[in-house]
Amino acid sequence: MGASQPIRSKPILTLTVNPALDVSTSTEQVVSVHKLRCSASRLDPGGGGVNVSRVVRRLGGQTLAVHTAGGATGEAYRRLIVAERVPSLVVPIEGSTRQNFTVDEATTRKQFRFVLEGPRLSEAEWRACLSALASSVPPGGFVVASGSLPPGVPEDFYARVARMVHEGGAHCIVDTSGVALTQALAEGVFLVKPSRRELGEHFDTVLDSTQSQVDAASALVATGAAEYVALTLGGAGAVLASKSGVIRLPVPPVQVLSTVGAGDSFLAGFVLRLAQGRPAEAAFRTAVAAGSAAVMTPATELCHRDDVERLEADLPAAVWLPG
Numbered sequence: 633m634g635a636s637q638p639i640r641s642k643p644i645l646t647l648t649v650n651p652a653l654d655v656s657t658s659t660e661q662v663v664s665v666h667k668l669r670c671s672a673s674r675l676d677p678g679g680g681g682v683n684v685s686r687v688v689r690r691l692g693g694q695t696l697a698v699h700t701a702g703g704a705t706g707e708a709y710r711r712l713i714v715a716e717r718v719p720s721l722v723v724p725i726e727g728s729t730r731q732n733f734t735v736d737e738a739t740t741r742k743q744f745r746f747v748l749e750g751p752r753l754s755e756a757e758w759r760a761c762l763s764a765l766a767s768s769v770p771p772g773g774f775v776v777a778s779g780s781l782p783p784g785v786p787e788d789f790y791a792r793v794a795r796m797v798h799e800g801g802a803h804c805i806v807d808t809s810g811v812a813l814t815q816a817l818a819e820g821v822f823l824v825k826p827s828r829r830e831l832g833e834h835f836d837t838v839l840d841s842t843q844s845q846v847d848a849a850s851a852l853v854a855t856g857a858a859e860y861v862a863l864t865l866g867g868a869g870a871v872l873a874s875k876s877g878v879i880r881l882p883v884p885p886v887q888v889l890s891t892v893g894a895g896d897s898f899l900a901g902f903v904l905r906l907a908q909g910r911p912a913e914a915a916f917r918t919a920v921a922a923g924s925a926a927v928m929t930p931a932t933e934l935c936h937r938d939d940v941e942r943l944e945a946d947l948p949a950a951v952w953l954p955g
């Protein structure tokens with residue numbers, strides 16, 4: 633296929649009920665009491681699903697990002713999405729879209745991430761999110777529901793999403809934590825992408841050994857909670873479990889500047905390749921490369937396509953092994 637010819641792809645829709653205007657900056661040292669003089673700030677339209685949409689687009693794919701927006705921050709957020717040419721369907725809300733604040737401490741290279749709760753959604757507003765989804769579920773395509781739930785949204789929200797996506801004949805992918813994750817898994821999803829901490833919390837344990845990680849991921853597959861479980865382990869790589877078995881991949885050696893958005897980049901790489909008709913093991917390699925490419929970029933910046941392609945080429949083959 634020629635380079636100029638786009639790969640035929642199934643539709644990808646992302647859902648973000650709690651987006652955040654990401655403000656990032658740096659300062660010499662974070663101390664109490666004194667004013668902390670900061671460098672010029674950078675603004676990004678963040679939040680799980682929207683980040684997935686942004687990375688899919690960077691990697692050459694197409695998505696529709698369904699997200700809430702409200703207040704002056706919501707306006708700024710929408711402008712940034714438009715500037716990045718990410719197609720979106722906005723669900724207006726009364727409250728103001730939250731801001732998250734990331735500060736890089738220059739002297740130590742530590743990163744401080746302040747994550748706000750988000751505006752309370754009324755029942756009419758969260759139901760409007762579900763209606764927006766209901767009218768746009770792409771049959772045969774993929775829906776990525778990602779991020780925390782803001783106050784007011786019931787904890788079974790992603791379970792409702794999963795049911796709706798399933799009824800619409802699409803594949804539901806969920807990336808969240810806590811009770812919202814547990815409820816989505818009780819409904820059953822196509823793919824789930826927990827971190828080590830999130831999956832540990834789900835099983836009320838600490839997944840501190842390779843075997844415990846493989847067992848936990850495989851257990852979700854065995855019980856029908858998810859067809860695919862992509863367990864990400866930060867700098868220790870990732871595990872993919874399905875009925876075909878288990879694959880473990882290490883991360884490529886990269887210089888870590890900021891891990892913000894690594895999980896979202898991972899998921900974007902994964903869903904894009906699935907939508908392009910690639911098998912899960914190939915999608916998993918792109919995902920690990922995209923996650924690792926994201927940590928090479930500073931602050932809230934997401935991954936670059938050329939880094940993803942370069943890192944992916946150097947990853948070992950992804951081979952299914954018995955769980």
Ligand SMILES: Nc1ncnc2c1ncn2[C@@H]1O[C@H](COP(=O)(O)OP(=O)(O)OP(=O)(O)O)[C@@H](O)[C@H]1O
Pocket residue numbers: 826827828864865866867868869870883884886888891892893894895896898919920921922923924927
């Ligand atoms: N220190 C690292 N070095 C190399 N790659 C990394 C590192 N941390 C994360 N990654 C890459 O990013 C992927 C996802 O990372 P991680 O497990 O931290 O996700 P997450 O906890 O969901 O992140 P997020 O904070 O964005 O939600 C990993 O599987 C890996 O490919």
Ligand SMILES: [Mg+2]
Pocket residue numbers: 807827895896
């Ligand atoms: Mg995550």
